[in-house]
Amino acid sequence: MSTLQPDQATALGLAGRGRRGFDPDTIDGTLISDPSVRPPLVLGDRDFHSVTNTICGWIENRTPAWWFPAFMISAGIAGLGTAMILFLIVTGVGVWGLMNPVMWSWDITNFVWWVGIGHAGTLISAILCLLKQKWRTSINRFAEAMTIFAVICAGTFPGIHVGRVWMAWMLFPIPNSNWIWPNFRSPLLWDVFAVGTYFTVSLLFWYMGMIPDLATLRDRALARINVPVRLGPVGLPGMGFLDKITEQIVLPLNRVAAFVYGFLAMGWRFSTRHWNNYEKAYLMLAGISTPLVLSVHSVVSFDFAVSILPGWHTTIFPPYFVAGAIFSGFAMVLTLLIPARELYPGMKDFVTAKTIENMCKIITVTGSMVGFAYMMEFFIAWYGANPFEIQTFVRRAFGPYWWAYWTMITCNVISPQVFWFKWCRTNIPFIFLISILVNIGMWFERYVILTTLSGDFLPSSWAYFSPTYVDIFTFVGSIGIFMTLFLLFCRFLPMLAISEVKNVMPMADPHAYDVGHGGHGHNGHGHNGHNGHGVRNGHAANTGAY
Amino acid sequence: MAHHEAPRGGAHESGAGGPLWGVVAEFPNPGVLLHAAEKVRDAGFKRWDVYAPVPVHGMPEAMGLKHSKVTVIMGFMAAAGCTTALLMQWWMGEVDYPIVTAGKPLFAWEQATPIVFELSVLFSAFGAVFGMLILNLLPRWNHPLFSKQRFLRVSDDRFMIAIEASDPRFSEQSVRELLASLGGTHIDRVEEST
Numbered sequence: 246m247s248t249l250q251p252d253q254a255t256a257l258g259l260a261g262r263g264r265r266g267f268d269p270d271t272i273d274g275t276l277i278s279d280p281s282v283r284p285p286l287v288l289g290d291r292d293f294h295s296v297t298n299t300i301c302g303w304i305e306n307r308t309p310a311w312w313f314p315a316f317m318i319s320a321g322i323a324g325l326g327t328a329m330i331l332f333l334i335v336t337g338v339g340v341w342g343l344m345n346p347v348m349w350s351w352d353i354t355n356f357v358w359w360v361g362i363g364h365a366g367t368l369i370s371a372i373l374c375l376l377k378q379k380w381r382t383s384i385n386r387f388a389e390a391m392t393i394f395a396v397i398c399a400g401t402f403p404g405i406h407v408g409r410v411w412m413a414w415m416l417f418p419i420p421n422s423n424w425i426w427p428n429f430r431s432p433l434l435w436d437v438f439a440v441g442t443y444f445t446v447s448l449l450f451w452y453m454g455m456i457p458d459l460a461t462l463r464d465r466a467l468a469r470i471n472v473p474v475r476l477g478p479v480g481l482p483g484m485g486f487l488d489k490i491t492e493q494i495v496l497p498l499n500r501v502a503a504f505v506y507g508f509l510a511m512g513w514r515f516s517t518r519h520w521n522n523y524e525k526a527y528l529m530l531a532g533i534s535t536p537l538v539l540s541v542h543s544v545v546s547f548d549f550a551v552s553i554l555p556g557w558h559t560t561i562f563p564p565y566f567v568a569g570a571i572f573s574g575f576a577m578v579l580t581l582l583i584p585a586r587e588l589y590p591g592m593k594d595f596v597t598a599k600t601i602e603n604m605c606k607i608i609t610v611t612g613s614m615v616g617f618a619y620m621m622e623f624f625i626a627w628y629g630a631n632p633f634e635i636q637t638f639v640r641r642a643f644g645p646y647w648w649a650y651w652t653m654i655t656c657n658v659i660s661p662q663v664f665w666f667k668w669c670r671t672n673i674p675f676i677f678l679i680s681i682l683v684n685i686g687m688w689f690e691r692y693v694i695l696t697t698l699s700g701d702f703l704p705s706s707w708a709y710f711s712p713t714y715v716d717i718f719t720f721v722g723s724i725g726i727f728m729t730l731f732l733l734f735c736r737f738l739p740m741l742a743i744s745e746v747k748n749v750m751p752m753a754d755p756h757a758y759d760v761g762h763g764g765h766g767h768n769g770h771g772h773n774g775h776n777g778h779g780v781r782n783g784h785a786a787n788t789g790a791y
Numbered sequence: 792m793a794h795h796e797a798p799r800g801g802a803h804e805s806g807a808g809g810p811l812w813g814v815v816a817e818f819p820n821p822g823v824l825l826h827a828a829e830k831v832r833d834a835g836f837k838r839w840d841v842y843a844p845v846p847v848h849g850m851p852e853a854m855g856l857k858h859s860k861v862t863v864i865m866g867f868m869a870a871a872g873c874t875t876a877l878l879m880q881w882w883m884g885e886v887d888y889p890i891v892t893a894g895k896p897l898f899a900w901e902q903a904t905p906i907v908f909e910l911s912v913l914f915s916a917f918g919a920v921f922g923m924l925i926l927n928l929l930p931r932w933n934h935p936l937f938s939k940q941r942f943l944r945v946s947d948d949r950f951m952i953a954i955e956a957s958d959p960r961f962s963e964q965s966v967r968e969l970l971a972s973l974g975g976t977h978i979d980r981v982e983e984s985t
Contacts, residue, residue: 293844293948418883426883430895435905442909446916453920461844461946468943511930514937515945516829517854519927520846525859526923530916533865537912544905748845755847758822 266548272671273600286379286749293747299591300458300741301465311588311737319728326347326722329715330405337657340715342664347710352406353548354691355720358573359399359727360545361400361566361687364538365574366392367447370454371534374527380445380603382745386458387585388578389451390738394730395577396444398723403436432547439544446537450530453523458739460510466503542566549694556637556697558626559625565618572611572657575604576683583677583732585740589751598671605670612661615690619658637697645709646696649689656686809983812935813839813955814940814966816975821847824950827973828853831952834969838958842942842951864922865915872914876907935981953981 275284287296333340343350343430366388373381406415416437418427427434513519550562579601587593626634641649660682663669670676700707734740747753818824821843828841832855841850885897895902924930936942936953945951952975954966967978 268965284917297844297947418879424888426888428890428892429880429884429898430892431904432905435909438906438909442913444915446911449916449920453923457844457946464943464946468940507932511924512932512934513929514934514942515842515844516927517843517847517850518856519842519929520843521856522859522861522923522926524846526861526865526919529862530919533912533915533919536908540905540908540912544909547905630802744845753821753845753847755821755825755849758820 262761270466272594272598275597276602276671282769284597284599286383286597287595287746288597289591291594291750292752293750297461297465299594299745300739300743300746301462302591303589303735303740304462304737305465308736309588312732315323316630316732317731319732321362322722322781323729324722324725325718326720326725329719329722330401332715333405333719334410340713342711342713342716344708344710346706346708348696349406349698350710351676351697351712351716351720352402354401354688354695355723357403357545357566357691357694358405358688359395359402359723360443361542361573361691362569362684363392363395363399363443363447363574364392364542364567364570365578366395367443367450367534367538368574369578370450371531371538374531375535376751379749380597380600382749383691383741384578384604385745386454386742387452387582387740388574389420389447389454390734390740391574391581392447393444393451394727395574396440396447397730398727400440400444401723403440410494413669432544432551435544436548439541443537443541446530446534450534453527454742454745455738456510456513456523457515457744458742459506460513460515461741461743463503463506463510466506469499470503498775500710511784539567542570549670554697555631555633556641557694559622561618561621561625565615565690568611568614568618569657569690572608572615572661573684573687575608575611576680576687579604579608579676580684581678582682583673585718585735586673589735592741595746601673601676603671605664605676605679608679609661609664612657612683616658619654633702637700640700641693641697644700646693646699649693649696650664653686653689653693656682657690660686716721811956811963813953813957813961813982814970815936815939815951815953815979815981816961816970816973817977818950818952818973818975821845821950823974824952825849825853827952827970827975830973831954831969835960836954836958838955840953840955842936842945842949842953843923844950845948846949857927859923861919861922861926864926865918868918868922869911869915869961872911873907875914876910877903880906914922933984935984938984939979939981940979940981 273288275288277284289295291299310458341350341352343352366385369381369383369388373385403416404410407413407416415421416427416434427437431548544567546562549557552558552561581603582596586596623638626638640646660679663679668675669679696710699710751757818827824841824843825847828850831839832853841847841854843850880903881898889897891897941949942951952970952973954961954970956963963980970978
């Protein structure tokens, strides 16, 4: 039993073991400005066992005190959203503020926003995997879970915006008694396939990556079944019979955990013959997910770009949507990761200051791309000399929705530029604030695109869209659904990819044990004196680095 | 399920279960494990395996494994997805339900491309995950090794090699000696689960 105390390693890590002697400018020792020194990926002088104990401990230990209130609030908001959706279904889409000419508004804004948020998860798990960015291992499970829950929220909106929800199955080419088929020439149908494929592939990727970790949880639950838990002595002295009863208790929860995790792990036994197929499948999935993630938001942008409306009919939309999606997704990962990092003991040893800084840099890059796209839209509207196009863009910035446009510019173009300064991208509360601003800004970007509808070709039908309370609470409710699913994930599934984190640690490298093999192959960074056997004490500067 | 109800742990169950499945040994770290695997491979064993909590770098080569066939499965699945998408869009749009909308042709490769791409990716992703499981003969919820209490720690931080009794070169005594000479400890026999 002593070998399975999850708190022990966490406590040692929190006590600062192995955190000696680093420059305070490097925050936790990972923000080393010298580019020739590769900072460590896992802090706290951890070995494999302490990694397993910490990550599994978040699941196996008593539910943290903050979790229940957080879950209650999220589930309450989710319930509110569900009630709004039910109200919509029994009443009709008239309960939303939609009217002629603004026939798409918050529903599609929310759809595009949520799909975009999902993109960061796939980017982290697929593109950063192909680019061999090892720092991704501590955030990829987390981000992939976010992807799946975001796409669930996204898929809700097109489903309910069709009006007669019971006919939503007609989105798919399902044989039916009317002998009709969907229109394959419409980008709206491409969208069904793109988002459907994206959800399925993300789910497969997430689940496959989790199989070894589920097997770890299974084995730990099995080991606990075999060791009866001693709860006594509960009686007063002289009441030894109670003590005897409690000695034999085997927690039924461990049996449930062993069954559920065991079922999901599918009998994974960490065999190298299995790993051989697994690693290839994982790499290939990353390979096909990379064009997939770029295609999904491109197809979503076709919903607009393939139409012939001014302001929508532009070739810049696909790359601009993809950049915006990654931008908003990274912001959402940070919004979720920063509180989790504070709340779960030991998480800072995996999600280091360097990881957070890298994410801030990606936000600045993609934010600048988005800003460039806004500029290009204006330039092309002017250069194209199309009066309708010019009118549309002038109306976006100075028309009735000017407030939405300038909120978007402030949050998306100006706010991410602060990460050029080191103080900004190392100050955690400040990063959290910026991540929230980016989330808001990206929602407004989609809103600005949709409200282009308000000024159509016929000035007599121009109108101003205002949301109803149903619009607002459905959107807020979708955030509740997202948070509820996320809290359940944090409680019951491994938040960090245990086997992947172990695999980037120095002790996973078989050649690190070859005494007298200095400068061996792929890990021989001669300048920092890697002599191959200092695995436990010299991990900070040598192997397993960024 | 991955476990059965019989109590285990504690004393080794030598001779208690069914016929001999194989012999398992524990190794201290991935370095020793890699060299041990090379020696077992060179000794000519075919039915054996290495168990480690991470995919050890270079281990497939050390074991003499071939490249995974999962890519072939994915290739066939991608071709199947591509064909399905083309046939579906052509038959449904041009043959079975031809409706002219916006003066567009009933079927054209340009319009078919997004769905062709998506279905190719979808099918090959199924090929990757289910192909990996099929090649690994998973799910298999029971296995003789799961009856060993020490084996449960492989999912945490232990490294093991198991040589199966069905290997033509297997003899319990010589395998035990081989594993011990390579640095194996806690050498134990594993019985078939009954």
